[in-house]
Amino acid sequence: MKTRIFAILLALAPPGATLAQEDAQLIGDAERGEQLFRQCSGCHQIGPGAENRAGPHLNGIFGRRAGSIEGFDYSKGLERAFQDNMVWNIQRLNLYLENPRSLVSGTRMAFRGLKKQQDRDDVLAYLRSYTASPQDIPESAPTARKREVDLPPEVLEIVGDRDYGEYLASECVTCHQTSGMDEGIPSITRWYPEDFVIAMHAYKQKMRPHPVMQMMAGRLSDEEIAALAAYFADLEE
């Protein structure tokens, strides 16, 4: 993908744009970034048709004003960044990916951070391919996530009983923190309910490998999974 984008950039580049092209190429390996981005995809979508989930969609993130997507319920931290007129440039995104809370205290993005510069570069290269010129390139591969497991529509349509979800969730929060902290054990708060349901069924069907989660999900009924999804979707810190 990297080589293709670079080639297309060259073809489209106006005269005198060599420097910019080199910068674009130097960010990192977008293909590897796409792999790494799976960690982010529980909360963020990117690519054609990307929508806001637990986190805002990331199309056009380079140069976007922080906290600026209409209708998305930002944390206080990002609202502050918006007021401060913070714009996502490569340096800020780099810092944010390294440790979200060190750049925006109070952000809900409870991600442990990518500690290696190479990993951050590669993810940034991937994000970059959906901002500015690359997004207009027709050949650019669609990256909207495919569902991991196929579920009948009636399973996805179950409206979870939030109270029951709250009781069932008491089992989850022995390990997963309600604050959304993401250390050793991933955060499960504020997921888009459908993503939550799909992930749990993926464990249940043993498509996802983790034995504890396979065991936990394995004994949950469709209704129980929906109840948990409903509870965690709007859990506040």
Add this chain to the structure above:
Amino acid sequence: MTLNRRNFLGTGAFAAATLAAPMVRAASHGKPKVVVVGGGAGGATAARYIAKDSNGEIDVTLIEPTRMYYTCFFSNLYIGGFRELSSIGHSYGKLASEYGINVVHDWAIGVDRDAKTVSLAGGAKVPYDRLILSPGIDFVDGAVPGWDLSTQTKMPHAYKAGTQSELLKDQIMAMPEGGTYVMVAPPNPYRCPPGPYERVSMVAHVLKETNPTAKILIADPKDKFSKQALFEEGWQKHYGGMIERLGPDFGGGNVSVNADTMEVNIDGEIVKADVCNVIPAQKAGAICDAAALTEGNWAPVDGHNMQSRMDENIYILGDSSNQGDMPKSGYSANSQAKVAAMAVRGSLTGSRVFPAKYSNTCWSLIATDDGVKVGASYEPTDEKIASVSSFVSQTGEDADMRKRTYEESIGWYAGITSDMFG
């Protein structure tokens, strides 16, 4: 079973009983009162959940003698040098200030089940509508001849964390070069099945660094033990030649000690110990006996809700309870506490009661970044809490997976302690 709103409430004898007697009012006509004895994995969780979920409709009193609770979980990691002792100490401040729990630092010394009061060492009597007991373990008298509580300073058990853990660690650090650490392991059932073996791993880890010619000897009354293949593989890999275990075939079950001479008699053979870690046979916390709620060493409960089989107003959680297949672990106690909290609330305020589900996972650290785990999920039957599915780490796993397992345990520790203490 597929659950829906219709059959939530219809499942199990207990749910029916709850429906039959909602909205119990306290004798004093005030708010219903719940008293929790023991602020550990079971008690702190139960107190917090009842206070948090009852929206002020229930008065919760937590009776716990210590001001700082040191978790047994991760106390072995302290011995191994992976944690500071202060990092496993937790205070009750938030339970009082954020959840409005009345935290009383005292010992419960008796329960008057007719009058429904708990008497405290300080002289007070605390009334309850429902009582939750989660006092952990005490030791069986005479289980290891020559050892009793008066010798626990010379031969620490470190099976209640805090001072005992510190003592054991200091003794290990002060071992002479090439000295011998002896562990007298407990018979089943006991608190934390992998606990003694995780401890041996952690002791080996520090000794390898500070005193590599030292030896570890385990006298064990059990034929086999939790995660045995994983521990043995790890010991071979990381601490080759340092650890020896004598099972019952080699007299490991026939042990007496002499704390004055620091001698351990294993089936007639005398071993001189530099450190002797005696973990005696265990029984329910003494308050369960005092309240006449035990049968043998443990307190029998109904697995649907953790209610004592001897008194419907009393619930018994964690290590003290005889519930069935769940191991005596912090994770189990925490899991049971949530079921009991829901049942207690339901019986006092008529709040919704859902069918019980329980689970457990126990992580153990074998060496730096080498973590393993075992776990199971459980459901109640009329006889007991029964295991329904389980998993265990595999031997030969790659280093990355073992490291992730260890990192997971750190996440779990943060999760469970905030679930207990807020």
